[in-house]
Amino acid sequence: METIILSHPHDFKKEQLPPCVLALGYFDGIHIGHQKVITTAKQTADELGVMSAVMSFHPHPSVVLGKNNVHWTYLTPLEEKKKVLKQLGIDRFYLVTFDHAFASLPPQDFLDQYVKELHAVHVVTGFDFTYGKLGAGNTDTLQFSSDSCFGLTVIGKVERDGIKVSSTLIRRTLQEGSVAKLKEYFGRLYTVEGRVIPGDQRGRTIGFPTANLDTGSYTLPGVGVYAVLAEYEGKKYSAMANIGFKPTFQKTAEKPNLEVHLFDFSKSIYGETLKIHWIQRIRSEVKFASVQELVRQLEEDKERASAIINQLQ
Numbered sequence: 222m223e224t225i226i227l228s229h230p231h232d233f234k235k236e237q238l239p240p241c242v243l244a245l246g247y248f249d250g251i252h253i254g255h256q257k258v259i260t261t262a263k264q265t266a267d268e269l270g271v272m273s274a275v276m277s278f279h280p281h282p283s284v285v286l287g288k289n290n291v292h293w294t295y296l297t298p299l300e301e302k303k304k305v306l307k308q309l310g311i312d313r314f315y316l317v318t319f320d321h322a323f324a325s326l327p328p329q330d331f332l333d334q335y336v337k338e339l340h341a342v343h344v345v346t347g348f349d350f351t352y353g354k355l356g357a358g359n360t361d362t363l364q365f366s367s368d369s370c371f372g373l374t375v376i377g378k379v380e381r382d383g384i385k386v387s388s389t390l391i392r393r394t395l396q397e398g399s400v401a402k403l404k405e406y407f408g409r410l411y412t413v414e415g416r417v418i419p420g421d422q423r424g425r426t427i428g429f430p431t432a433n434l435d436t437g438s439y440t441l442p443g444v445g446v447y448a449v450l451a452e453y454e455g456k457k458y459s460a461m462a463n464i465g466f467k468p469t470f471q472k473t474a475e476k477p478n479l480e481v482h483l484f485d486f487s488k489s490i491y492g493e494t495l496k497i498h499w500i501q502r503i504r505s506e507v508k509f510a511s512v513q514e515l516v517r518q519l520e521e522d523k524e525r526a527s528a529i530i531n532q533l534q
């Protein structure tokens with residue numbers, strides 16, 4: 222998959238670009254609703270014998286437009302989004318830098334400059350997609366403008382338990398720690414990637430070394446203890462993770478820390494990458510009266526996490 226970064230105003234001309242079927246959307250998470258849009262674009266492209274493309278934006282519009290609810294973190298940070306789009310068989314990724322100039326484009330100008338000029342012969346999008354200044358363009362205006370210029374497929378609402386699957390629903394579910402529920406929304410386990418960084422070097426002294434992870438701009442589940450799979454060099458290890466403040470030891474920390482204890486593993490992996498696949502929440506984080514009590518609890522957590530993971534396999 223080729224990624225083409227566009228900044229407003231771009232100077233691509235339709236004649237220079239191959240015709241494509243274009244999936245339009247922000248697509249944070251690439252959940253099952255997004256997947257339906259993207260795979261429909263791919264199928265339509267195959268039927269028409271043209272290239273399949275996705276257009277998305279970065280950073281999240283809320284960051285630039287200063288909405289109340291700014292998304293500094295992502296379900297699929299850019300590199301992860303590219304990987305998933307590639308797996309879905311998309312040929313080309315048009316990535317538009319989302320800035321004030323782009324955000325203030327009237328809807329018709331967005332269509333003229335970013336859909337028609339990029340040689341889209343067919344557009345696929347979700348029923349609630351909006352575009353152009355103040356999000357004034359929607360699927361009705363898209364339908365009206367498409368008539369003569371490009372075909373259009375609008376994908377209807379994808380629901381689970383009568384609720385629309387959305388990035389907002391997923392963020393809320395993550396915050397609640399209900400990671401087991403996420404498989405229904407993603408069609409895969411929710412996964413984050415991070416680099417192993419030094420911690421307080423205490424884990425090894427209590428028999429539970431923990432890899433502390435810097436996960437960059439990934440959105441993490443809420444504070445708590447979880448059964449997870451930790452993937453290192455392509456191999457998945459049963460493991461347990463804590464997202465929290467280690468209240469037994471420290472008084473103040475600005476933000477929760479993610480640390481993972483891998484079962485049947487004893488390598489030093491500082492500076493290396495781990496992928497964490499979230500399986501199930503086990504319990505809340507607790508302030509223990511002694512290290513012995515913490516260790517007793519960790520032994521219990523290990524049994525519980527092992528049982529949960531064994532049940533999966």
Ligand SMILES: Cc1cc2nc3c(=O)[nH]c(=O)nc-3n(C[C@H](O)[C@H](O)[C@H](O)COP(=O)(O)O)c2cc1C
Nearest residue numbers: 420421422423424431461462463467468469506507
């Ligand atoms: C599965 C798991 C559960 C944990 N639960 C708690 C907890 O409930 N309370 C707490 O204070 N610390 C908890 N911890 C954090 C430990 O205190 C921490 O791993 C230990 O202090 C080592 O820290 P270090 O990696 O910075 O050396 C947990 C860690 C793991 C891996």
Ligand SMILES: Nc1ncnc2c1ncn2[C@@H]1O[C@H](COP(=O)(O)OP(=O)(O)O)[C@@H](O)[C@H]1O
Nearest residue numbers: 419420421422424425430431432483487489490
């Ligand atoms: N089973 C294991 N799970 C996690 N990390 C392990 C394990 N065995 C060895 N390690 C290594 O030990 C480090 C964790 O030891 P710990 O004493 O908790 O130090 P730190 O506080 O720096 O994380 C990890 O970063 C990793 O390099």
